[in-house]
Amino acid sequence: MANKIKDKYDAIIVGGGHNGLVAAAYLGKAGLDTLVVEKRDLLGGCCVTEEDIFPGYKISATSYVSSLFHPKIIKELDLHENGLEFITRDPPSFTPFLSGDHLFSWQEMGKTVSDISRFSKRDAEAYPRYEATLSRISEFIDPLLLMTPPDHLSNSMGNLWDVLKMSKSARQLDHNDMRVLMQLMSCSASDFLNQWFESEEVKSTLATDGIIGAYAGVETPGTAYVLLHHVMGGVTDTDGEFHRGRWAYVKGGMGGIPDAIVNYTTSNNLNVDYLTGTSINEIVVDDSKVQGVRLDNGNMIEADIVASGVDPNITYLKLIDDDHLHPDFVRNIENYRFRGATTKVNLVLSELPDFNCIQETQRGPQHNGTIHVCEDMEYMETAWEDAKHGRTSQNPILECTIPSVYDNTLVPDGSGHHVMNIFVLYGPKELKDNNWNTEGPKFLSRVIDTLEKYAPNIPGSIVHKQIITPDDLESKYSLTGGCIFHGSMGLDQLFSARPLPGYAQYRGPIKGLYMCGSGTHPGGGVTGIPGHNAAREILKDR
Numbered sequence: 153m154a155n156k157i158k159d160k161y162d163a164i165i166v167g168g169g170h171n172g173l174v175a176a177a178y179l180g181k182a183g184l185d186t187l188v189v190e191k192r193d194l195l196g197g198c199c200v201t202e203e204d205i206f207p208g209y210k211i212s213a214t215s216y217v218s219s220l221f222h223p224k225i226i227k228e229l230d231l232h233e234n235g236l237e238f239i240t241r242d243p244p245s246f247t248p249f250l251s252g253d254h255l256f257s258w259q260e261m262g263k264t265v266s267d268i269s270r271f272s273k274r275d276a277e278a279y280p281r282y283e284a285t286l287s288r289i290s291e292f293i294d295p296l297l298l299m300t301p302p303d304h305l306s307n308s309m310g311n312l313w314d315v316l317k318m319s320k321s322a323r324q325l326d327h328n329d330m331r332v333l334m335q336l337m338s339c340s341a342s343d344f345l346n347q348w349f350e351s352e353e354v355k356s357t358l359a360t361d362g363i364i365g366a367y368a369g370v371e372t373p374g375t376a377y378v379l380l381h382h383v384m385g386g387v388t389d390t391d392g393e394f395h396r397g398r399w400a401y402v403k404g405g406m407g408g409i410p411d412a413i414v415n416y417t418t419s420n421n422l423n424v425d426y427l428t429g430t431s432i433n434e435i436v437v438d439d440s441k442v443q444g445v446r447l448d449n450g451n452m453i454e455a456d457i458v459a460s461g462v463d464p465n466i467t468y469l470k471l472i473d474d475d476h477l478h479p480d481f482v483r484n485i486e487n488y489r490f491r492g493a494t495t496k497v498n499l500v501l502s503e504l505p506d507f508n509c510i511q512e513t514q515r516g517p518q519h520n521g522t523i524h525v526c527e528d529m530e531y532m533e534t535a536w537e538d539a540k541h542g543r544t545s546q547n548p549i550l551e552c553t554i555p556s557v558y559d560n561t562l563v564p565d566g567s568g569h570h571v572m573n574i575f576v577l578y579g580p581k582e583l584k585d586n587n588w589n590t591e592g593p594k595f596l597s598r599v600i601d602t603l604e605k606y607a608p609n610i611p612g613s614i615v616h617k618q619i620i621t622p623d624d625l626e627s628k629y630s631l632t633g634g635c636i637f638h639g640s641m642g643l644d645q646l647f648s649a650r651p652l653p654g655y656a657q658y659r660g661p662i663k664g665l666y667m668c669g670s671g672t673h674p675g676g677g678v679t680g681i682p683g684h685n686a687a688r689e690i691l692k693d694r
Contacts, residue, residue: 161187163457169197172461173413174683175668180422182691191431199678201405206616210562211498212406216573219385219399220677232390234415237403239558243517247357247524248606254509255353272351282348290384297674301648301656336376344376352528365636367491369536374642401555437476442664459666463638464651484652492622492634493539495579497599499572500616505607519557525550542584544595551575581622581634588621637676658686
């Protein structure tokens with residue numbers, strides 16, 4: 153996007169990811185003259201629809217489904233009125249197994265329970281209680297997502313009031329729910345699910361939410377929280393009604409979210425400018441205050457406020473001179489964990505998958521939602537064991553979606569083709585005695601070979617194929633270590649410790665410097681919340 157860029161702004165946003173765009177929209181709404189600077193030609197960061205990967209096709213290259221984007225932001229920025237459209241799926245998920253069996257989850261609880269009962273009567277009885285418990289805990293956590301984490305060393309009245317509000321909110325949980333919450337914050341996904349279920353089919357399907365984006369296996373402590381993080385969202389319909397637990401496609405691809413945010417600022421004539429295809433080389437600091445940014449062409453744009461939507465590693469170790477930061481702070485950022493093991497595969501298919509367990513290439517419920525390849529818990533942990541030792545998984549875990557079954561705008565008219573997006577675990581960023589230039593094509597072939605075991609027609613139906621490696625995530629999408637969350641989501645890097653204790657209030661250690669990306673509370677995913685919360689704190693200081 154090209155605007156006539158001024159020499160000075162009230163605020164500059166570093167990075168045009170969805171969180172940066174949300175922050176810019178709120179600042180513009182409050183009357184601040186705001187500039188967003190994005191190194192790519194496309195706004196949205198990892199929440200994008202790309203049309204140059206396979207010309208004629210719209211590909212959600214990285215993020216691929218939506219649930220966590222907050223309803224408050226949708227309402228306040230009129231995103232539905234500015235083009236955002238969610239498409240809910242039913243059934244939401246389908247898991248095929250090599251045995252020839254399969255498991256569906258449906259929007260209707262009774263149908264899901266019936267499907268689970270084929271594997272375990274006990275699990276079928278437990279599942280409604282499991283869902284209800286996670287729903288209650290999600291409702292408890294909801295207000296915490298929108299709050300600025302308290303600084304445990306601060307004695308300010310506002311800080312103490314926030315702590316009191318948290319304590320009061322916790323009283324809504326009974327002793328059993330509090331016990332479950334503590335388990336979710338500390339246990340592995342495996343240990344947590346073993347308390348509820350006995351069927352490997354049920355446990356492995358649910359466990360995928362605990363490892364998506366994590367550098368961890370299902371038996372790694374802390375993955376139960378990642379599971380909760382992925383199930384506490386929902387979909388807000390055009391009437392403003394929130395449907396907890398649902399995931400949706402975005403009409404036209406994930407780029408529909410940033411497009412709607414930009415449409416909001418332009419349709420309301422807000423003073424928000426967008427500079428794309430331009431990198432920031434430096435956040436300029438003088439006399440312990442930010443002065444603006446210096447672009448890759450050497451030009452400086454002044455601002456008293458700079459909010460970074462990129463991760464803490466890039467912000468503090470690459471864009472700011474060490475002389476402006478305390479050595480202890482620099483050392484702590486250097487020790488912040490960014491390890492990623494995520495790859496993404498995008499395919500164009502000439503026909504829909506013909507699964508061994510449901511043999512039909514015409515659209516059926518098996519094509520509607522997320523397709524899990526996760527066989528059992530041992531399969532999943534073995535995949536992680538490979539990654540832990542610097543190898544790509546011999547038998548990868550796959551989470552596949554085919555959004556074109558609902559949205560034919562993604563493919564050329566009359567082609568009959570379909571887009572398949574595949575989130576693949578594990579592909580560690582750091583490979584032992586190997587590199588992604590040579591391993592990438594091999595791993596792509598292994599992903600396709602894995603799919604063939606469940607749907608034999610897939611290899612012959614591939615029209616186009618692409619793998620996005622951890623190297624690509626780091627170089628093209630500015631994700632340090634290929635970590636899609638802007639930092640691991642362990643207990644030591646959450647809430648008041650994200651990114652560091654004392655700096656979790658969206659303010660950096662330099663006057664006028666703020667953080668508005670996923671490296672702040674509440675963390676990764678397409679939520680918009682870090683941008684919303686950071687803008688609130690900027691305006692409060694203003």
